[in-house]
Amino acid sequence: MNLSGYRKKSPWILHYNAGSCNGCDIEILACLGPKYDIERFGMINTGNPKQSDILLVTGPVTKRSRERLVEIYAQMPEPKVVIACGACASTGGVFRGMYNCEGGVDQYIPVDVYVCGCGTRPEQIIDGVVQGLAILEQKTKELEASVKLNNEAIEENHQVNRRHIAASIK
Numbered sequence: 001m002n003l004s005g006y007r008k009k010s011p012w013i014l015h016y017n018a019g020s021c022n023g024c025d026i027e028i029l030a031c032l033g034p035k036y037d038i039e040r041f042g043m044i045n046t047g048n049p050k051q052s053d054i055l056l057v058t059g060p061v062t063k064r065s066r067e068r069l070v071e072i073y074a075q076m077p078e079p080k081v082v083i084a085c086g087a088c089a090s091t092g093g094v095f096r097g098m099y100n101c102e103g104g105v106d107q108y109i110p111v112d113v114y115v116c117g118c119g120t121r122p123e124q125i126i127d128g129v130v131q132g133l134a135i136l137e138q139k140t141k142e143l144e145a146s147v148k149l150n151n152e153a154i155e156e157n158h159q160v161n162r163r164h165i166a167a168s169i170k
């Protein structure tokens with residue numbers, strides 16, 4: 001199985017609350033519980049951005065959380081997928097325009113999947129994560145293809161260099 005196959009079967013998730021009312025966060029916790037059991041898709045909720053494939057963000061981006069959100073995103077290895085969970089993460093929702101809020105997540109980092117609802121339901125979150133998995137698989141394939149092309153170019157370069165050295169020795 002190639003890398004995209006492993007990732008799809010065992011993605012690691014990072015949950016970040018960028019300023020939510022906790023409504024969407026409770027629904028994410030419900031997904032992790034035995035009733036919805038998101039782990040059946042091989043997922044683990046991890047606390048380390050450096051080991052995460054999927055970033056689940058809830059809430060509007062507040063002025064205080066903005067910098068941390070961008071930092072967490074930057075620490076995640078490629079390929080990665082961002083899911084905006086709920087109306088606030090997607091657009092700012094009911095907090096849009098408030099003095100301490102910056103709006104939706106996509107103003108600061110690229111978002112791959114938008115999950116609607118206030119608060120968003122566990123079924124919608126699971127659906128969003130499954131959509132995110134398809135995007136993650138596609139991104140992994142694209143990355144693997146570009147790495148392969150790069151390796152082929154490096155190998156070709158080495159062969160040309162070896163030929164030059166052999167010719168200069170003769």
Ligand code: SF4
Nearest residue numbers: 020023086088118119
């Ligand atoms: S979408 Fe609704 S439940 Fe979710 S963080 Fe915003 S206000 Fe709270």
